Amino acid sequence: MSPAWLRLALFIIVLFVNLGGWFGLLLIFFPGLVVMWVGQLVWMLVVGFNQSAGPWAFGISLAVFVLNTLLMIGGSLIDNVLMAGKTKSSGLPWWATALIVIEVMIGGIIFTPLGGLALAFATIFLIQYLRTEKDKAKAWEATKQLGIGFGNAALVRFGIGFVMLISWLLLASLI
Secondary structure, rough: OOOOHHHHHHHHHHHHHHEEEEEEHHOOOOOOHHHHHHHHHHHHOOOHHHHHOHHHHHHHHHHHHHHHHHHHHHHHHHHHHHHHHHHHHHOOOOOHHHHHHHHHHHHHHOOOOHHHHHHHHHHHHHHHHHHHHOHHHHHHHHHHHHHHHHHHHHHHHHHHHHHHHHHHHHHHHHH
């Protein structure tokens, strides 16, 4: 890719996409890992997986992209497992867990991310309260488990996003 200013402009744009995706991981419903991956895909396609720098550069570029693809897929799957697993362990049925996930996405868009979370917590409390014959302690336990699941998932997503960001930055700055 030539001239140098064009490569620098692309680097800055993809860097902002990656940072936006990474910080977006703090939002429950935002697919930040996918956003980061798409930015890195654009980078790789435009620079031709660094083939012009030689076979070693192509191999490293391909390895980093494959690693980040696997991290994106694994991070997206484990995210759902961590969020849903904690609520399931508190006795909440799968249909209610699915309702909560949908509610967070839709509520997060309509009522802001915090509003979506508040709606999810209120819903899970109400569902468990009614299911357990108005036992506030069991309803609160399910609500607490949802919060722990959201927190664990956010930490894992943020860590995976950090690895994706650093590996791409190292690749882009070295080659």
